[in-house]
Amino acid sequence: MKIENEDALDHLIICHQCHTLHEEIPIEDGTKACCVECRSVLYRYDSRLIDHGFALSLTTLIFFAVANFFPLVQIEMLGNEQFITIPMTFFSLFENGFYVVGMLCAVVLFLFPLAIFVLYVMLFLMLKLKKGEDLSRRLLVWLSYMKPWSMNDIFLISILVALVKLIGYAQIHMGVAFWALAVFVLLDIYMTKHIHLKEIWMLRKQIFAEKQ
Amino acid sequence: MIEVDEKNLIRCPVCEAVNIDKDKENRCRRCGSPIYKYRRFKTEKSWAYLITAIIAYIPANLYPMLVSTQFGKTEESTIVGGIILMWESGSYPIAAVIFFASILVPIMKFLVLVYLLISVKYPLGKDKKVNKHKLYYMTETIGPWSMIDVFVVAILAALIHMHNVQIIAGTAATAFALSVFFTLLAAQVFDESLIKENR
């Protein structure tokens, strides 16, 4: 295979699941290209990626704030009432001396998810204003390092497991934050499925190439 | 014009850009991250994390995960003990979920990583039609789900601390969390390009 320069490698894609080499072809707006070997999505094309991405990440960030401020669940047990928020789960671990678990929970449930969506908002804003070529590269690198360490979806399932364990012992009321967390997780999944970092890299290249 | 051999194309593990394998000084042309800079050590780093994770998994199963106090009576339960307790009390779905997350996923991940790490050094499973990349991808995806039990304990401990009834996390929670953490690290530093070299 002969190519003009290394930049031409951007027309090639190695499937992230099965490592098959593909050549990128232009596709219609709003459609996706899939791997011939394993059917996983290789890339999508969205002509209004910046607007969609910005709106989506800002909305997700708002739901994240609500999910962390308000009570998650409230229980009534033996005449006592008790509620928790998401930060309370790792603060209580700290109070009981479980620093390692507490730190890990704080990172995967709070710090990284927050950082990820703040970075997304900044990134789309920079692409919209066509500024920060260098910074946007660094943000994208940070994002790909942090993404595997965000575990709110797993936490949501854990809440349900914990509550099922309490059925029969306590009366359970779901708080506002629970629903906000559910929406946050759905938006997070939607975003991961529909906006790949790869597409943002391509968009970034295109935007800053136009500028020069 | 550059002549490129398709076999020499590698994917940047950070930004997924396709790069030409230049062996020693590999830096991604797009994001600047060093690609497989631990190539000199090949699999040693991944082995070190994996062995740490497996060692941490032992106390995670021996020590109590959950300590509950009811009216002065203290009860401790290990991971397996908790699963049996839930099963006997008829909460089959919960028992199944915890079994999957705390026993099945971690052990599967250990086995797959050991298999991958051995297979890149010795011609293991070379003739079989096992897609090792897919195997690796699958364990990467289901790996974090082993955190369920740790989160459940954290939620219960935060929620139940009343006069007569209290729940606190046990020593196993720390060991288990460390085990998950190091398995994730072991998978992350695993050099996927080694799979290709020995296929």
Ligand SMILES: [Zn+2]
């Ligand atoms: Zn594929």
Ligand SMILES: [Zn+2]
């Ligand atoms: Zn890269």
